[in-house]
Amino acid sequence: MKEHQIISWEQYKATYKHSIEAPEVFWADIADSFKWHKKWDKVLSWDFKKPSVQWFEGAKLNITENCLDRHLATRGDKVAILWEPNNPNEEVVRLTYKQLHQKVGQFANVLKRNGAKKGDRICIYMPMVPELAIAVLACARIGAIHSVVFAGFSANSLADRINDATCSLVLTADGSFRGNKIIDLKIIVDEALARCTSVKKVIVLKRTGTPVTMQVNRDVWWQEELEKVAHNCMAEVMDAEDMLFVLYTSGSTGKPKGVVHTIAGYMVYTYYSFINVFGYSEEDVYWCTADIGWITGHSYIIYGPLLAGATTIMFEGIPTWPDAGRFWAICDKHQVNQFYTAPTAIRALMAKGLKYVNSYKLDTLKVLGSVGEPINEEAWHWYDEHIGKKNCPIVDTWWQTETGGIQISAIPHVTKLKPTYASLPLPGIVPCLVNNEGEELHDNEVEGLLCIKFPWPSMIRTIYGDHERCRLTYFSAFDNKYFTGDGCRRDADGFYRIIGRVDDVINVSGHRMGTAEVENAINEHPNVVESAVVGYPHAIKGQGIYAFIITNNPVNNIEAFTQAVLQVVNKAIGPIAKPDKIQVVTGLPKTRSGKIMRRILRKIASGDISNLGDTSTLLDPSVVEAIKKGAGLIA
């Protein structure tokens, strides 16, 4: 492991300099530690205008040989995946590298038996059980492209994603345990598939025992299929730039985008960033609490850790069940060394009080991580004092679905820690700040729009089925730069502090959501004429969802109307998109060209109605007064 790990400040500076001055030499050296069927002809070619980015062109490989086969001789009996069930009394599952290798091979054969082949898209809609990780790796084993959909999304959202990528298979389970609830996944899949013609087979894992209807010729039981196949599956030899997966994420327009990552670059980058950001060493037990339905789970539960030969924990449940001490109980139970979670979880647990923390030792922890949203100072210090016992560096990791891996983060015991600062770029990453005119800001102590001006191996290659949208969204705002959508500050030391999205994307409990997506959902209610959704500061969620709604007919029973709107949103997207506050209004502040001035709505939503700035360009400024008056009357 030590080979590519940065362990001192001097080394960081030298490595960073080298990675910028000779990126191809730098990344080729890291890539050299992997198993390749054929090495690359060229390390990098790129053109951000198209955009077109290729890493390790001409190379042949299979990522699962690097996650699994490569470790068999040296770490075959080491635990690869340690699974902690929802119910703390149910048995823990420990899969060694040997066992995981076999299970992936076996399930890869199940996929083949059910018609899957190289290049097919396979949708995975599953609970956080070991079979989910096995399924992901089995897809990669046979060269199929996985599209994992977070199992909290509604049937509608699932169907949209299946159709967008024309998936031929869906992998799911009868149900999912979440605290004391059961979510009937198969029923949701059935509802979604009524709208999907591309799906030929559904493989269903029995997990909760929930009764399900199996459709003849389409649905098969996972466990029964396993019995029909061998354990060994030769890895399909893939091109470096073949697609590894599609993962849908929200943007500022209504329709989620299928972010595409390709094999070799993603492999090299997730490995390298994992070992450095978490300072992983061979005996460590590493735990990332994310769901595999998000990029954090892809890169830092499955691929990064397994590429590094780590022991990675998968947790099925939720942080507050059976009580708010569950995370800390698991840390003690499995002697966790690196713990990686989201600020929203920290704030939620902080609010429950120290009695849930104090009965645990937490003495094996070495590094704490944060991801997904800005971490506020109060949460940072609580995490540092009560979880890390002031003895564990906190790595505040900034990155995105599109970046594939962590871009800006401290390296433990190397980078100075500053609460709320993601801090410095990892080697190979060249961030910059630009102003609204697109001019790069070269000084320190400035604030601007965060861009990245040189390719890195795990960057987005395209949006599935819509390359032009990829160009427009990320590469057209500023010449020759990848635009992140985030606002950011750089301080006198050159440290970066992420401020938040500058587009119409909100971040609710670390979940990325487009305001337009939520508006489209709300507008499906028959009594809604128009709606405008903005984020507002929320003590636990980071941002809450505030919806301003114009109705056809007057609302007599606001409580019933609110419930109906929540139901509509729940059905269209899922519970994570339900508005926290709903205000019925008679008009929305619009410019003469018909654009909603969200700046004003954001201020009202945050309770700051004293100075709304310039409203002179509004078509009808009296609308604002009416909204301000009604702002107290919210549901």
Ligand code: WTA
């Ligand atoms: C935000 C999650 C502040 C940011 C890995 C980004 C953060 C969006 C941080 C991507 C952080 C992520 N500090 N903000 N450490 N990490 N973000 O695609 O706004 O779900 O653009 O990827 O989350 O969210 P995504």
